[in-house]
Amino acid sequence: MSQQTYKAQVYVTLRPSVLDPAGTAVASGLQQLGYTGVEDVRIGKYIQLTLTTDSEEKAREQVHQMCDQLLANPVIEDYSFDLEQLATIVGG
Amino acid sequence: MKFGVVVFPGSNCDRDVAYVTADILGQPTRLVWHQETEITDLDVIVIPGGFSYGDYLRCGAIAQFSPIMKAVKEHATKGKFVLGICNGFQVLTEVGLLDGALIRNRDLHFICDRVFLRVENSQLTWTNNYQEKSVITLPIAHGEGRYFADADTLKSLEDHGQILFRYCNFKGEITEESNPNGSLKNIAGITNKKGNVLGMMPHPERASDDVLGASDGLKLFQGLLKGTIAV
Numbered sequence: 381m382s383q384q385t386y387k388a389q390v391y392v393t394l395r396p397s398v399l400d401p402a403g404t405a406v407a408s409g410l411q412q413l414g415y416t417g418v419e420d421v422r423i424g425k426y427i428q429l430t431l432t433t434d435s436e437e438k439a440r441e442q443v444h445q446m447c448d449q450l451l452a453n454p455v456i457e458d459y460s461f462d463l464e465q466l467a468t469i470v471g472g
Numbered sequence: 473m474k475f476g477v478v479v480f481p482g483s484n485c486d487r488d489v490a491y492v493t494a495d496i497l498g499q500p501t502r503l504v505w506h507q508e509t510e511i512t513d514l515d516v517i518v519i520p521g522g523f524s525y526g527d528y529l530r531c532g533a534i535a536q537f538s539p540i541m542k543a544v545k546e547h548a549t550k551g552k553f554v555l556g557i558c559n560g561f562q563v564l565t566e567v568g569l570l571d572g573a574l575i576r577n578r579d580l581h582f583i584c585d586r587v588f589l590r591v592e593n594s595q596l597t598w599t600n601n602y603q604e605k606s607v608i609t610l611p612i613a614h615g616e617g618r619y620f621a622d623a624d625t626l627k628s629l630e631d632h633g634q635i636l637f638r639y640c641n642f643k644g645e646i647t648e649e650s651n652p653n654g655s656l657k658n659i660a661g662i663t664n665k666k667g668n669v670l671g672m673m674p675h676p677e678r679a680s681d682d683v684l685g686a687s688d689g690l691k692l693f694q695g696l697l698k699g700t701i702a703v
Contacts, residue, residue, distance in 0.1 A: 394575075397622070398575065398620060399578070399654070401576055401577070401578055401579065401580050401654075402576065402580060405580060450529070450533060450534075450537070451529070453530055453533065453566065453573055455565070455572060455573040455620070455621070455622075456573045456575055456620055
């Protein structure tokens with residue numbers, strides 16, 4: 381069965397209803413720099429991981445599970461991710 | 473009453489708790505390494521403050537999968553006492569034993585201070601040594617202690633008397649100025665519905681010995697000695 385390696389890029393952000401003090405501080409910093417058009421800044425987390433599975437579907441399912449279990453806390457955070465195929469390993 | 477204090481890689485208030493339960497209260501106490509799975513001998517399990525697993529990802533997020541936590545969940549399900557202090561509170565929310573989450577302080581600072589707290593419910597074993605609505609002083613030391621939960625959860629906590637401590641001023645008034653970290657509804661400590669699981673950001677173990685100049689926390693531990701089970 382062939383195995384594929386994927387790179388997952390996971391983005392975790394605070395849910396819109398949660399106050400983001402770091403984002404607010406950065407927004408005011410940008411405004412002080414003269415970027416007065418900046419209305420809102422939200423700061424999140426970027427997590428990059430590689431994983432090997434036998435299908436893209438499985439990779440997707442696993443990354444969803446990882447996000448639900450550990451990478452994001454659904455009480456305060458939302459997540460999204462991109463998946464990119466890196467290599468195909470053909471083996472017995 | 474036998475106490476156990478969980479030790480994660482990064483726990484740093486474990487010995488302070490054990491000092492209170494073993495040396496001040498004179499109760500049998502053992503430190504429980506996070507890889508242990510057997511705690512049926514214990515009556516009270518304490519998850520102390522510190523930085524479990526370096527607090528990488530989110531405070532308490534990685535600790536929730538330590539082997540000991542399965543046993544802690546069973547312990548809680550049986551109605552036995554679980555106390556989470558500071559990082560321990562964060563772990564208990566991550567693991568789902570308590571509602572809500574703890575997020576970055578409103579002003580982004582790490583706060584190390586003494587604060588006033590109002591005892592909101594003295595009907596539970598944890599607080600039966602305090603007068604209802606009495607104002608106590610406990611130390612806090614945290615960077616992510618802002619309590620957050622959605623509106624329905626907050627209402628449910630309120631309706632079921634699960635909010636045990638609120639940040640207040642010296643007169644016991646719940647004001648915005650007396651809220652050190654921006655916690656919703658000034659919440660400093662909550663229990664589960666049954667009342668046997670308590671999570672709180674302030675450190676009662678750091679205010680349990682007169683030598684330290686503050687002993688308002690001791691009553692919480694003494695309350696446990698009177699209680700058999702919370703429910």
